[in-house]
Amino acid sequence: MSKPYYDAADLRKFGKITEWSEELGNKFFDYYGKVFEEGALTAREKSLIALAVAHTEQCPYCIDAYTKDGLQRGITKPEMMEAIHVGAAIKSGATLVHGVQMMNKVNKLEM
């Protein structure tokens, strides 16, 4: 039997983190709940942001959670995929923009 590091059933146990540190855990979940409420951004927009970030963070629990959340909100497949591309574009952009640092360094070192 292989023992994977991640188990999909563990997502349901997320709330249990309060058991070993109640105050901090509760503060986190209160904050978390508040963040996703309808605000200046709609709950739907926040769900799509969460989906994109879930991918850039490569968090399997978050991907499961926000894919399902999106379906529940009637978010379509193209909308979900476009959101992920936004995350991917920022990720690759963040890599490539460091190319400027590399170029600066080369220009400084080379005669």
Added chain:
Amino acid sequence: MATKSLKARNNDIANTSRQMEILSSGIFANGELPTFAAKIKETGHFPLRPKKLEILQINLGYMCNQVCEHCHVDAGPDRKEIMTVETMQQCLEVIKKTEAHTLDLTGGAPEMNPNFRWFVEEAAKAGIKDFIVRSNLTIIRANKKYYDLPEFFKKHNVHVVSSMPHWTRGKTDKQRGDGVFDKSIKALQELNAVGYGMPGSDLKLDLVYNPSGAFLPGDQMALEADFKKALKADFDIDFHSLFAITNLPISRFLDYLIASDNYEDYMHSLLDAYNPAAVENVMCTNTISISWDGWLYDCDFNQMLNLKVASKVKHVSDYNEDLLQDRNIIINQHCYGCTAGAGSSCQGVVA
């Protein structure tokens, strides 16, 4: 996409006792999840009892022109169970003396019952003011003989409630069959044309949203806003309200949950979203469901599980409202579908 009912396919799940067995074993037998009875005991709701009777929901037959993936009735063109005139007459006797103010006609496609129009006319004479017809929309375009249904509905001021799983073609056709989206759009436009669903109109047109998969419906108001915006912009369609209804783990939807390995996760989702406030107003507390052959049930779902009312009165021919109202409502694990989130009923959220 299925084209036949589970019954016609001799599927194991078509057997209601097999469904009850599934709902009582596994995660509910080993204590991983509490039974519905145990859960509602926590808030003193057990046994669940009826309140004032408001709605008679009559199933005119399981025949339907569609075979939807999630259908809890397992309806389809191959289902021959249709209410007879004799049973309709027994229902009319009940309508004359009941306290219920609303007659909710469902199926299958209720319009496919050859005596559908006669029954609506007689029920109107018998004093029903509030008619609901659960129309699948495509029936209006299925055959010339149904083309004038919008006018017929209008004549009797029927409140039309129609399923529409999404505002996009792909999601709709996947759940309800190829071509359903385009036909539904056409039918909605025709209903709009006679005045249904228009802002301020008394001709009520509401839509029903069922999730097309192993997930729960999102916020009803937010979904309604999305549906309204998209249907108006893309097709110039107006409607009044959207009812978000949770799929209950029975019949074809149960078959799907098991086949796709989603059953346990789905039951966990229902439990996680359990809302004691929704228990207060579950529809079985104000509704009686009558099957095509005249048997009485606490709700449409219990009808499909063949769980007849726990009362001396079990058939419309013996109807006695006082006796019937003094009963305990039959519950099982499928009932979690009506108490998740803001709750779910044939009229949408309840909490």
